[in-house]
Amino acid sequence: MKAINPDDFKVIKEIDLLQIPTNLFNEASDDAKEDKLDEVQAKLSALQDVMYAHNRYGVLICLQGMDTSGKDSLIREVFKEFNPRGVVVHSFKTPNSTELEHDYLWRHYLALPEKGKFAVFNRxxxxxxxxxRVHPEYIMNENLPGIESVDDITPEFWENRMQQIRNFEEHLTQNGTIVLKFYMHLSKEEQRKRLLRRLEKEEHHWKFSPGDLKERDRWQDYMNYYQEAINKTSTENAPWYVIPADDKEMSRYIVAKIIWEEMQKHTDIKEPELDDKIKMNFAMYKEQLTKE
Known part of the structure; x- marks a missing residue:
């Protein structure tokens, strides 16, 4: 199986999504991909245990992608070996009335990982x-000063919001949160097949929404805005990775491998050393417990 190099997926210069494949067409079997994923799962689980003891870093994993791009199943498979206390998943849906009474980043601050833990943002x-941007009328729900109608939402508004997001992520990384962002790059044809499966398989009916088809009609708008957002917010400290998502098994392995490789750069993550006086008395503590 071809080795995975995180740098092949990392956005370090301006990208054109049309030029990036949605499938690696790796020759490995699904079983081989799953075996590779199993290996990385075990490593990540052990790493998180060490992180918990080290208690200096939190890890924020951001997942974005069109409907059916495999975010839910990726979370299930990549993090299933984690100690439940070590990872928290947040799925951000339409802001509720309480969230709309605050700025748009407020609810994301509340969900940030504690030191020693992973947080996964699903959207x-x-x-x-x-x-x-596809539906600018949603901005009106935020009740912002100076925004009385959609016509007041200028290109400068979006530029400012991109800068605010870069500032948000810079603040996180400067305070001990490792930020890794993954765009699940799905083809429109593969989405069509996956939506059809939701209609054809009864056990998947609950996943289908007519709204999925309405958003699909805006596919090119989404691609344009994804590309712009990725290009403007991929930084050294909070990079984007574009993950080919037509092959679910391969995309899961790629994401897991990238997380593992990136975490290896933080060489200071180690289990804390016990005080020498405590270690010197191990025999005494053992004897005390044995005699009980």
Missing amino acids: THYENVLVT
């Missing part, structure tokens, strides 16, 4: 420069 703060 993220980027919805505020993606869905809201």
Whole structure:
């Protein structure tokens, strides 16, 4: 199986999504991909245990992608070996009335990972420069000063929001949160097949919504805004990775491998050393417990 190099997926210069494949067409079997994923799962689980003891970093994993791009199943498969206390998943849907009484980043601050833990954002703060650009009328629900109608939402508004997101992520990374962002790059044809499966398989009916087809009609708008957001917010400290998502098994392995490789750069993550005086008395503690 071809080795995965995180740098092949990392956005370090301006990209054109049309030029990036949605499938690696890797020759490996699904079983081989799953075996590779199993290996990385175990490593990540052990790493998180060490992180918990080290208690200096939190990790924020951001997942974005069109409907059916495999975000839910990726979370289930990549993080299933984690200690439940070590990972928290947040799925951000339409803001509720309480959330709309605050700025658009407020609810994301509340969901940030504690030190020693992973947080996974299934849809993220980027919805505020993606869905809201396709549907700018949603901005009106935020009740912002100076925005009386959709006509007041200028290109400068979106530029400012991109800068606010960069500032948000810079603040996080400067305070001990490792930020990794993944765009699940799905082809329109593969989405069509997956939506059809939701209609054809009764056990998947609950996943289908007519709204999926309405959003699909805006596919090119979404691609344009995804591309712009990725290009403007991929930074050294909070990079974007564009993940080919037509092959679910391969995309899961790629994401897991990238997380593992990126975490290896933080060489200071180690289990804390016990005080020498405590270690010197191990025999005494053992004897005390043995005699009980």
